[in-house]
Amino acid sequence: MLTGLSHLLPKVEAEGLDEAEVYRREGLYRPQEAPRIRAGVIQCPICGTNALRFLPFGLRGRRNACCPGCGSVERHRFLWLYLRRRTDLFRGRYRVLHTAPEPCLEDRLRHLPNLRYLTVDRFSPFADRREDLTDLPFPHGSFDVVLTSHVLEHIPDDRAALAQLARILRPGGWAIVMVPFDPRLPVSPEGAGIRSPAERMARFGHPYHYRIYGLDLVDRLAGAGFEVRHVASRAFLSAHQRRRFRINDNHLFHCVRR
Numbered sequence: 695m696l697t698g699l700s701h702l703l704p705k706v707e708a709e710g711l712d713e714a715e716v717y718r719r720e721g722l723y724r725p726q727e728a729p730r731i732r733a734g735v736i737q738c739p740i741c742g743t744n745a746l747r748f749l750p751f752g753l754r755g756r757r758n759a760c761c762p763g764c765g766s767v768e769r770h771r772f773l774w775l776y777l778r779r780r781t782d783l784f785r786g787r788y789r790v791l792h793t794a795p796e797p798c799l800e801d802r803l804r805h806l807p808n809l810r811y812l813t814v815d816r817f818s819p820f821a822d823r824r825e826d827l828t829d830l831p832f833p834h835g836s837f838d839v840v841l842t843s844h845v846l847e848h849i850p851d852d853r854a855a856l857a858q859l860a861r862i863l864r865p866g867g868w869a870i871v872m873v874p875f876d877p878r879l880p881v882s883p884e885g886a887g888i889r890s891p892a893e894r895m896a897r898f899g900h901p902y903h904y905r906i907y908g909l910d911l912v913d914r915l916a917g918a919g920f921e922v923r924h925v926a927s928r929a930f931l932s933a934h935q936r937r938r939f940r941i942n943d944n945h946l947f948h949c950v951r952r
């Protein structure tokens with residue numbers, strides 16, 4: 695996904711490559727063709743692939759990161775295990791909004807008969823609806839569940855997006871929020887005012903990321919109307935499980951609409 699970004703950056707600057715084209719060339723929307731898999735002890739909890747090793751992923755080619763079966767990376771597998779073990783998403787009758795849906799998750803959630811499942815994305819031709827999270831057209835309280843992973847950092851006015859997500863969730867509904875998060879940062883370094891994609895790349899690791907989140911994310915979520923539970927992969931999973939499923943130091947925020 696991110697491996698081609700350094701290569702793309704000169705084009706972003708020189709050719710005025712727009713945001714949608716950057717996402718398209720990252721290959722965000724569909725997994726690549728799966729390579730041959732040698733069986734082993736690493737297991738993907740999403741698709742069940744057992745592999746000797748997973749594929750490298752990310753700017754520095756993080757080893758054993760990407761499932762060769764479904765294309766999931768660590769955060770997708772963490773989210774999947776959390777949804778499986780701590781929610782009744784796979785049994786309850788829910789109206790679900792999934793933003794910028796990851797194909798490895800969408801392919802499975804869309805077919806669950808207990809869900810009314812809708813995807814939105816600003817650019818992807820594969821999403822059910824192309825919408826801007828800061829200006830959603832859905833009525834108040836029209837969803838029970840929102841899944842939004844690694845989206846808010848792409849939005850200059852993320853508080854406006856959070857206000858919309860809180861608005862379209864019914865009271866008691868819940869959202870799982872994941873973002874680039876560093877618990878060592880008390881305050882999120884803000885880049886909404888940075889106009890240069892190259893500068894955002896240097897500061898936040900992506901030409902269209904506007905921040906990395908720190909601990910004040912919890913206040914932002916609470917300010918939008920959520921009760922927030924921070925779940926760290928190291929607390930949620932044993933060391934053995936993290937090795938088996940290849941899940942790194944990762945974080946999610948389980949947010950219940952007040």
Ligand SMILES: [Zn+2]
Pocket residue numbers: 738739740741742743761762763764765766
């Ligand atoms: Zn998989």
